[in-house]
Amino acid sequence: MPAVSSVLVPYAAYLRVYEPLEAFPRPEREHWTRYAQRGQTPTAQDELRRSLADLLPTPPVAVPVRESADAFVTEVDGVVRICPWRTRLRGWLALEELVQELPPTLLDAVLPPVVRAQAAADWGRWRERNPDARPWIRSAVWQVPVRWFVLFADEERAYEPAGPGAAALRYRTPMVEARRRTARALKALRDSEDAGPLVEGLVEVGRWLEEFHPRSLVELDYGGLVHALSGQRLADDHSAADVAEGIAALRSGDGDAAEEAYARLVARWRVVRDLQFAN
Numbered sequence: 451m452p453a454v455s456s457v458l459v460p461y462a463a464y465l466r467v468y469e470p471l472e473a474f475p476r477p478e479r480e481h482w483t484r485y486a487q488r489g490q491t492p493t494a495q496d497e498l499r500r501s502l503a504d505l506l507p508t509p510p511v512a513v514p515v516r517e518s519a520d521a522f523v524t525e526v527d528g529v530v531r532i533c534p535w536r537t538r539l540r541g542w543l544a545l546e547e548l549v550q551e552l553p554p555t556l557l558d559a560v561l562p563p564v565v566r567a568q569a570a571a572d573w574g575r576w577r578e579r580n581p582d583a584r585p586w587i588r589s590a591v592w593q594v595p596v597r598w599f600v601l602f603a604d605e606e607r608a609y610e611p612a613g614p615g616a617a618a619l620r621y622r623t624p625m626v627e628a629r630r631r632t633a634r635a636l637k638a639l640r641d642s643e644d645a646g647p648l649v650e651g652l653v654e655v656g657r658w659l660e661e662f663h664p665r666s667l668v669e670l671d672y673g674g675l676v677h678a679l680s681g682q683r684l685a686d687d688h689s690a691a692d693v694a695e696g697i698a699a700l701r702s703g704d705g706d707a708a709e710e711a712y713a714r715l716v717a718r719w720r721v722v723r724d725l726q727f728a729n
Contacts, residue, residue: 468531
């Protein structure tokens, strides 16, 4: 494994699925079994540093030439579960989002048209050979999407204050719970008078979750966002509880309570999003 830098790359959060080894076809299962036995494995910061390093050459490498053979590994109750990085696939998906979000002049400065055209051609050929491929990891910058919090309960929150290492804030839940909460939230939102865009996002997340083994684990990791929040703000952050309270209020027909919960959530994350445009 390459040397690990002490420099932290901030401001990205992650939603991950860890599947049991039995979910993978035999050749890949054997690879991940050996991989998990290695001991120390790369971190999320290592993964992000490697992806950012590809943007330094001229011209930049928009999408890795080869797929990553790395993964995140966890063992819970004696069951080893794997979350493959699939950096190349996620690079193509991120490039599609970037094209939609950035103005053309800025996009051309970051990734020249010839680089994007080559990446798009490679993506088209690869997708024809792998029509059912999906990422195990989703990422968001400068925020945690509200729909992600729906999957978790406050008691699944794990906060580690900054000590010898960096602070960390994570949620983790069994796949069956994530799917159940998604379904219940969708029903409550659809039954309310003001469902809003959250429904579309939840439907899409729910479809993604259905792609994985039922014994998987789902994890929300604040990742580099912990560097944009003070220790006190992190300690006081119970966003999943706010979302659960708001959905419960909708289910009981208490619109005022739902609005109060949503207002707390918006106020908390506005602080982080505002930092995106600070000097």
